[in-house]
Amino acid sequence: MTTPLTIQLPPNLEQQMLHEAQTQNTTLEHLVLGLIQKHYEVNPDINPENIHSLEDFFNAIRSAKQTGHTTVQTRINDHYLQIAESLKRSGTLIDFQVLGQQLILNVNPHPPKYPANIKPLEVDPSTFDPDLAEIAKNLKHKNPEIRIQAIQDLVAWHER
Amino acid sequence: MNDKSDPAWAIELLLQALLEDDSPYARTVAAQGLLNIGQLNENVISALNHVVVNDPDEFVRASILQAIGKYYTPQPFSMSDPPKIQMNFNAPVYGAAGNIEGNQGINTPEQTFDDNSEE
Numbered sequence: 001m002t003t004p005l006t007i008q009l010p011p012n013l014e015q016q017m018l019h020e021a022q023t024q025n026t027t028l029e030h031l032v033l034g035l036i037q038k039h040y041e042v043n044p045d046i047n048p049e050n051i052h053s054l055e056d057f058f059n060a061i062r063s064a065k066q067t068g069h070t071t072v073q074t075r076i077n078d079h080y081l082q083i084a085e086s087l088k089r090s091g092t093l094i095d096f097q098v099l100g101q102q103l104i105l106n107v108n109p110h111p112p113k114y115p116a117n118i119k120p121l122e123v124d125p126s127t128f129d130p131d132l133a134e135i136a137k138n139l140k141h142k143n144p145e146i147r148i149q150a151i152q153d154l155v156a157w158h159e160r
Numbered sequence: 161m162n163d164k165s166d167p168a169w170a171i172e173l174l175l176q177a178l179l180e181d182d183s184p185y186a187r188t189v190a191a192q193g194l195l196n197i198g199q200l201n202e203n204v205i206s207a208l209n210h211v212v213v214n215d216p217d218e219f220v221r222a223s224i225l226q227a228i229g230k231y232y233t234p235q236p237f238s239m240s241d242p243p244k245i246q247m248n249f250n251a252p253v254y255g256a257a258g259n260i261e262g263n264q265g266i267n268t269p270e271q272t273f274d275d276n277s278e279e
Binding site for chain 1: 165167169170171172173174175176177179180181182183185186189190193196197202203205206207209210212213214221225228229232
């Protein structure tokens with residue numbers, strides 16, 4: 001859905017913008033829209049109406065992070081709101097706002113590699129019980145196959 | 161969590177593998193492990209959401225997204241409120257049988273008639 005907007009341009013500004021539109025081989029309307037999108041850092045590739053699924057939602061956030069257009073807007077639902085809260089805690093989002101039925105996300109262009117709300121584990125594996133200590137040691141092994149096996153062993157250890 | 165045999169350490173170590181392992185496949189296995197254990201506390205959900213957006217590997221992101229999609233799928237009823245289904249298997253049956261109240265039959269566990277006959 002788009003909202004029509006009529007604005008009165010002063011003659012001197014109109015001449016200047018028409019000239020710029022011609023230079024860019026575009027229309028006055030598209031020139032103004034582009035300037036507004038740039039001002040609000042809205043990613044023109046992310047149309048809120050195109051976010052229909054969780055996949056679209058995550059992709060829009062990722063795309064915003066990569067393109068530097070740091071605002072994503074979508075219709076709100078409970079799951080998107082839960083995820084926004086979670087991503088804000090982890091540092092992927094700087095913040096988010098709810099405006100009516102719209103959820104506006106401010107994406108962090110440089111999120112931390114490690115979620116900000118989770119502390120890296122600092123524990124001496126040798127202090128674990130013997131089985132877990134062996135698994136924890138293998139989680140740091142150079143060989144990825146051994147690490148993957150250790151991850152599977154970890155799940156089995158939890159279920160023992 | 162001082163007890164070094166506490167099962168919660170497994171979740172902490174899986175989180176570490178999910179966030180730190182160099183191997184994309186190892187990170188995917190760690191995510192699947194966390195989801196299989198099923199104790200999706202705030203840290204686990206937060207880490208999974210973080211990885212879906214920020215992991216450099218497309219396969220890791222896609223596989224976790226598919227898995228957590230199930231977590232975010234609305235459930236029509238809670239497990240504490242089981243569906244009231246009365247099944248009857250007294251005769252050869254070639255279709256759905258039983259009484260289902262309202263729409264609570266949605267997402268009932270998949271069962272074959274053979275499974276029931278063994279009980």
